[in-house]
Amino acid sequence: MAENDAVNDAVNERIRLVVLFGGRSAEHEVSCVTAVHVLEALDPDRYDVLPVGITHEGRWVLAEEAQKLLAGGRPLSLPAALEAAGPEVDPLPALAGGASDLTTVVFPLLHGPFGEDGTVQGMLELAGVPYVGSGVLASALAMDKAKAKEVLAHHGLPQGRWLAVRESAVPRSFDLGWPVFVKPANLGSSVGVSKVAGPEELAAALGLAFSYDEWALVEEAIDGRELECGVLGNREPEASVVGEVVRGREFYGYEDKPVPDEVAAEVRRLALEAFAALRCEGMARVDFFYEETGRGLLLNEVNTIPGFTPISMYPKLWEASGVSYSELVDRLVRLALERRARRAGKIGRPRG
Ligand SMILES: Nc1ncnc2c1ncn2[C@@H]1O[C@H](COP(=O)(O)OP(=O)(O)O)[C@@H](O)[C@H]1O
Ligand SMILES: [Mg+2]
Structure with a gap:
């Protein structure tokens, strides 16, 4: 390479x-x-x-x-x-x-x-x-789920319907149907995320989300499988095989229910597009919902520092793609050096 x-x-x-x-x-x-x-x-x-x-x-x-x-x-x-x-x-x-x-x-x-x-x-x-891993811009963008969604939408990536809500200006009503998901814009690991069945539960869910961030996201609830894909690289990133998260367990082999080849190929294509759209570098895990009947793939979120224990999805996906854990760490370090070499002299050079 x-x-x-x-x-x-x-x-x-x-x-x-x-x-x-x-x-x-x-x-x-x-x-x-x-x-x-x-x-x-x-x-x-x-x-x-x-x-x-x-x-x-x-x-x-x-x-x-x-x-x-x-x-x-x-x-x-x-x-x-x-x-x-x-x-x-x-x-x-x-x-x-x-x-x-x-x-x-x-x-x-x-x-x-x-x-x-x-x-x-x-x-x-x-x-x-x-x-x-990613630089300042991609890291900050991916961490703010609302801003990331705006940029991803601009790049034509398919997503569910959503609304960004600020603590000081919560709209009286919105048209996303019920249930909805409410989450703080800037957290991970399901912290502050609520599934809201109807309007009577909304205030509490927003209150929880606003205890973590001034901005919250309200999203239509998507009834779909959860598929994830690892991306590794800088200018020439590669996509891993596709994994599925099933009720807290993580699956890689689809013993129960395979993901059709053309869907997996589409996940990988969209994951690479999302990675580029947010200007990610090094690594990211891109998460999707898959509506089997309906809209197909909808992007959920991009994680620039995905879970990284040997049994976490990102390293597992690469292992299943032929890249061992220690090789993955080596490649990430190498990519950090590649970026440094490529960008040296581009920033902070005095204007003549
Ligand atoms: N709009 C949604 N529709 C259906 N399920 C959702 C939706 N948003 C979140 N979830 C569920 O909640 C989990 C955590 O939400 P997510 O947006 O991925 O936040 P986190 O950054 O905490 O991982 C998802 O993996 C999914 O199971
Ligand atoms: Mg998530």
């Missing part, structure tokens, strides 16, 4: 990889679990790993215990490294590589606000450090 050629030299060198985990969001714990898996998947011959945890309160700490265990080649144990946190660190110097001569790459394994939403990505841009 052409993208890889540009960074082969850098990739053959040892890389200092800062794994950034924990964070201030509701998804703190899952992020810690994910970090342990990523740390264990990294080849110590190729990576000099620095685990940096962010506590619930937003303090940045060196996860020294995790580092010691890694250095000794011993398996990490849970509760995750954050529990045995070392000294507090200054975010910018820690990220910029400190005194290390090695090429530094940051892997933000943070879900939700203050991690997946462009804030940390902005800090990494300022620090001048290459990092895994």
